[in-house]
Structure formats: C-alpha cells, structure tokens
Amino acid sequence: MGRIKSALEIALERTESVKTDKASIGLFEAKQQGKRLANAFLADPSKNLEDEIKKHSKDHAASKEAEESLKQGIFEVLAPQIALPATADDMKRIEAVGKGMRVLINDSRFVAMYKQLLQVLSRYLEESAQYEQIMRQQYAPKLRQKEEELSRRLGREVRIDPFQDPEFVTIYNQNLNALKANYQTAVDQVRDEAYRIWEQITAPR
Numbered sequence: 001m002g003r004i005k006s007a008l009e010i011a012l013e014r015t016e017s018v019k020t021d022k023a024s025i026g027l028f029e030a031k032q033q034g035k036r037l038a039n040a041f042l043a044d045p046s047k048n049l050e051d052e053i054k055k056h057s058k059d060h061a062a063s064k065e066a067e068e069s070l071k072q073g074i075f076e077v078l079a080p081q082i083a084l085p086a087t088a089d090d091m092k093r094i095e096a097v098g099k100g101m102r103v104l105i106n107d108s109r110f111v112a113m114y115k116q117l118l119q120v121l122s123r124y125l126e127e128s129a130q131y132e133q134i135m136r137q138q139y140a141p142k143l144r145q146k147e148e149e150l151s152r153r154l155g156r157e158v159r160i161d162p163f164q165d166p167e168f169v170t171i172y173n174q175n176l177n178a179l180k181a182n183y184q185t186a187v188d189q190v191r192d193e194a195y196r197i198w199e200q201i202t203a204p205r
Contacts, residue, residue, distance in 0.1 A: 026066060027065060027066060027069040028069075030066040030067070030069035030070045030073070031069040031070065031072055031073035031076075032073060033056060033070055033073065034069065034070040034071060034072060034073020034074040034075075034076075034077075035073040035074070035076065035077050036073075037049070037052050037053070037056065037070070037073070037074055038073065038074040038076075038077035038078055038100065039077060040052075041074075041096065041100055042077070042078075042081070042093055042096050042097070042100075045092070045095070045096035045099060049074070049099070049100050049103045050103045053067070053070060053071065053074075053103070056070060057070070068202065071104055072202065074100065074104060075104055075198055078097050078100045078101055078104070079101075079191060079194050079195060079198070080191075081093060081094065081097045082094070082097060082117075082187060082190055082191040082194065083187060083191075084121070084124065084180060084183060084184060084187055085121055085124070085125060087125075088125055091118070091121065091122065091125070094118065094121060095118060098111075098114040098115070098117075098118065101114065101194060102114075104198070104201075105194065105197050105198065105201070107197055110193060110194065110197055113189075113190050113193060114190060117186060117187070117190045120183060120186045121183070121187075124179075124183045127179060128176070128179065131175065131176065131179060132172075135162075135168075135171070135172050135175065136162055139162055139165075139168050139171070142167075143160055143162055143165065143168070146160060146165065147159060147160050
C-alpha cells in the first residue's frame with residue numbers, strides 16, 4: 001500500500017497548486033493587456049508603443065515572464081495585420097503595424113523588408129485602381145446593350161452599376177484574384193519572416 005499523505009502534505013500541495021494557478025492567470029492577463037495595447041495603438045499610431053510597454057511593466061511591477069506575455073499579446077494582434085490592403089485607408093494601419101513590429105523585433109533586415117513591402121503594397125493599390133478603370137471601360141459597350149434592352153422592356157431609362165451586374169462581377173473578380181496572387185507572395189514572405197524571428201526571440205534558452 002502506498003503511504004497515506006499527511007494533512008500538512010496535502011495542504012502544501014494545494015498551496016503550490018494555487019500559486020501555479022495565480023501565475024498562469026497573471027500571464028494570461030498580461031497577454032490580454034498586450035492585445036488591448038496593440039489594438040489601441042492601431043487605432044491611434046501616434047501612441048508610443050515602447051513607452052506603453054514600459055509604463056505597464058513599471059505600474060504592475062511585472063516579472064520578466066509577464067512582460068514577455070504582454071509582448072506576445074501585442075505580436076498576436078499585429079502579425080496577422082500584415083496583409084494586402086483593400087483600400088488606401090488600410091495602408092495607415094499596415095504602416096502602424098510596421099512601426100509596432102520595430103518595437104518587438106529589433107532586426108534591421110526585417111525593418112528594411114517591411115519598408116520595401118510598403119512600397120510594393122502602394123504599387124498594388126495603384127494597379128488595382130487602374131485595373132478597375134480598365135475593366136469598366138472594356139465592359140462599357142456590353143453594359144450599354146444591357147441597359148438599352150432593359151430600358152425597352154420597362155419603358156423607361158435604366159442605368160446599371162457594373163458591380164450590380166453578375167457577369168461583370170465574375171470577370172472582375174477572376175482577374176483581380178490573379179493580380180492579388182502576384183502580390184500575396186511578398187506579403188506572405190514578410191509575415192512568415194516576422195513569425196520566424198519572433199520564434200527565435202521567444203524560444204526558451
């Protein structure tokens with residue numbers, strides 16, 4: 001038979017368990033705070049993220065592990081934001097992500113990569129705008145035919161927005177997806193590099 005544990009041993013085990021739970025909760029809360037800091041920073045990139053991290057660590061007398069969890073939370077919000085922009089407004093957010101990443105990843109090569117990516121994404125937006133204009137022009141004769149036919153049938157003048165025309169939308173999306181694919185590779189490369197460097201930084205030593 002195994003030795004029966006004393007009441008003191010059981011009490012000590014429970015105390016250790018509580019300590020472990022408290023530590024885990026503390027790290028979880030630090031990560032959640034990091035996510036909140038990152039979202040606040042993306043909403044207002046004029047904030048100094050490095051100062052916010054230092055301030056939080058000082059105010060909460062954070063341990064090294066808690067500070068690492070805080071930064072992990074920030075990284076988990078920022079990294080997925082490295083993506084193709086849908087509009088010009090998205091570029092402000094993507095630029096802010098790069099600014100935030102520089103705080104987490106002190107790597108000159110990555111900073112240069114990100115700067116180059118911003119140039120590539122600006123070019124992507126320009127090409128997307130040009131592409132839409134070209135597609136509208138090319139489809140205009142067919143759209144006019146559809147408008148004339150509908151106008152005759154309904155007995156009144158009809159105007160159709162090309163993006164309300166299923167045929168135009170299908171053609172537009174097919175070609176736009178091909179354009180996106182050309183640029184997605186550059187986005188994936190930078191995002192993957194961010195994860196690779198971050199794993200090196202946070203790997204147990």
